[in-house]
Amino acid sequence: MGSIPARRATKQSNQFKVVTMVRTRFAPSPTGLLHMGGVRTALYAWAFARHNNGKFILRIENTDRERSTDAATQVILESLEWLGLNYDEGPYYQMKRLDRYKAVIDTLLGNGLAYYCYMSLEELNTLREQQRRHNEKPRYNGHWRPENAAKLNLKIQPGTQPVIRFRNPDSGVVQWRDLIKGNISFNNEELDDFVIARQDGTPTYNFCVVVDDWDMQITHVIRGDDHVNNTPKQINILRALGATVPQYAHLSTICSDDGQKLSKRSGAISVLQYRDEGYLPEAIINYLSRLGWSHGDDEIFSREQLIEWFDIDNVSGVPARFDPEKLLWINRHYLQHSVSSNIVGKVKEFISQLNVTIDDSIDINSLVDINKSRSGTIVELAENISMYYSPRKLEEKSLLLLKKEKTQDILRELKNKLSAISWEKETLDKLVRDISKEKQLKLSEVAIPLRLCLLGTQHSAPFDQVLVVLGKNIVLQRLDGYLSKD
Numbered sequence: 001m002g003s004i005p006a007r008r009a010t011k012q013s014n015q016f017k018v019v020t021m022v023r024t025r026f027a028p029s030p031t032g033l034l035h036m037g038g039v040r041t042a043l044y045a046w047a048f049a050r051h052n053n054g055k056f057i058l059r060i061e062n063t064d065r066e067r068s069t070d071a072a073t074q075v076i077l078e079s080l081e082w083l084g085l086n087y088d089e090g091p092y093y094q095m096k097r098l099d100r101y102k103a104v105i106d107t108l109l110g111n112g113l114a115y116y117c118y119m120s121l122e123e124l125n126t127l128r129e130q131q132r133r134h135n136e137k138p139r140y141n142g143h144w145r146p147e148n149a150a151k152l153n154l155k156i157q158p159g160t161q162p163v164i165r166f167r168n169p170d171s172g173v174v175q176w177r178d179l180i181k182g183n184i185s186f187n188n189e190e191l192d193d194f195v196i197a198r199q200d201g202t203p204t205y206n207f208c209v210v211v212d213d214w215d216m217q218i219t220h221v222i223r224g225d226d227h228v229n230n231t232p233k234q235i236n237i238l239r240a241l242g243a244t245v246p247q248y249a250h251l252s253t254i255c256s257d258d259g260q261k262l263s264k265r266s267g268a269i270s271v272l273q274y275r276d277e278g279y280l281p282e283a284i285i286n287y288l289s290r291l292g293w294s295h296g297d298d299e300i301f302s303r304e305q306l307i308e309w310f311d312i313d314n315v316s317g318v319p320a321r322f323d324p325e326k327l328l329w330i331n332r333h334y335l336q337h338s339v340s341s342n343i344v345g346k347v348k349e350f351i352s353q354l355n356v357t358i359d360d361s362i363d364i365n366s367l368v369d370i371n372k373s374r375s376g377t378i379v380e381l382a383e384n385i386s387m388y389y390s391p392r393k394l395e396e397k398s399l400l401l402l403k404k405e406k407t408q409d410i411l412r413e414l415k416n417k418l419s420a421i422s423w424e425k426e427t428l429d430k431l432v433r434d435i436s437k438e439k440q441l442k443l444s445e446v447a448i449p450l451r452l453c454l455l456g457t458q459h460s461a462p463f464d465q466v467l468v469v470l471g472k473n474i475v476l477q478r479l480d481g482y483l484s485k486d
Helices: 036-051 070-083 098-110 121-133 146-151 205-215 225-241 271-276 281-289 303-309 324-336 340-353 364-374 378-389 396-403 405-418 425-438 443-455 463-470 472-481
Strands: 023-026 055-060 089-093 114-117 163-166 173-178 182-187 195-197 220-224 247-251
Touching (some): 023 036, 036 070, 036 220, 036 247, 036 271, 036 281, 070 281, 098 195, 163 225, 173 247, 182 225, 225 247, 281 303, 324 364, 340 364, 340 378, 396 405, 405 425, 425 463
Parallel strands (some): 023 055, 220 247
Antiparallel strands (some): 163 195
16 A cells, blocks of 8 residues: 655645546445445446546545444455455555644644634534524534634633634535536535534544545545535535545435335445355446446446446436346356356355265266356355255155155166166266156156255256266166165
């Protein structure tokens, strides 16, 4: 992690270096789960930077000392690595930049653009309650601005620890053209002198973000639309510092099935849970890309195509709805088209969690080949494969079926004829079909008992594929296990 040089104006022009390269950032707070909404924000910022041959920066906003945890930080890093959202700089941690924030605050204090406020929390709450009773918007009244404090002859109460407030402009309009939402404006009269440093000296979110974006030369801020109300405050600080204001793009909300906002406080699960449930990162990327952005009617596309096509102009301002079934459909597609050798390692991990021992006499790569089209996730794939190594315990109904004289006759003939033929897919398929015809049975009346004996289930890959992958010895052994010895 490299250090960031402090930004300073030149004496000649009082202007900062113009950055022509696109620079985006993902700046999560490590206070809980990194859910799908946060990952989509990171994905769009990453894709926009990659599309424009720019840089993608990771910043950990951990100034909330009470709620920020190392475990949550690790989840963020692990999630980005799993999804392949590689960053070019960082991670930068705000708590390691406190000296930088203090230096900028001191500059604002020296220029009269910030001031100490000694209003207690009780006084502030009383003020807000009075404003509510008069149907006024609750806001700080600026009493501790130096000129107001002098006019009102305010006295500092012993032991009172001040906060530091930014001196917001009294008039005028803060406006910007949001790359997604269009023109947005706020009257400065609606904004109060907000706190930029707490009583303990810790800088606040809105202030740290500004200094970070300034120092990191961020050109495009892509984030959720819950930050729209923060933007005018941040723009005013940037202007007070003489810094270039980045372009903003506020993403619409992702809603859950019930129409509520998808967030880490409303039950949204960690993205790593999808990994643990056997979803593929390619499927997550593909699905989230389409959750607010589109490229015509294309549903399935590669990471390279996403980079080539992605543009903020095609990001919708309409809230998107998270559809678990659609995600599963996309994951099924990627699983079916995956190279078996690329996922076999993960399959083995999940099989071991089922306490099933993998027998080298059965080729697991072949098992992946014949079962991945029947599975929606790698977990389901592992479950489907595990019964080849350890057949499922039969229910009483299935055991009774296998004990019937008619079924025993089928199994006995299957064993005798299978032991005498060459072990090839076409030959095996023909044998089973011939037996059903000879006995004037439906194919299922032969195939179901066969599957029950071999795997402990009625449902599996085509029976000829099952026979081939298990091999003659295992097939005959398992059939013999269900034959009556009378």
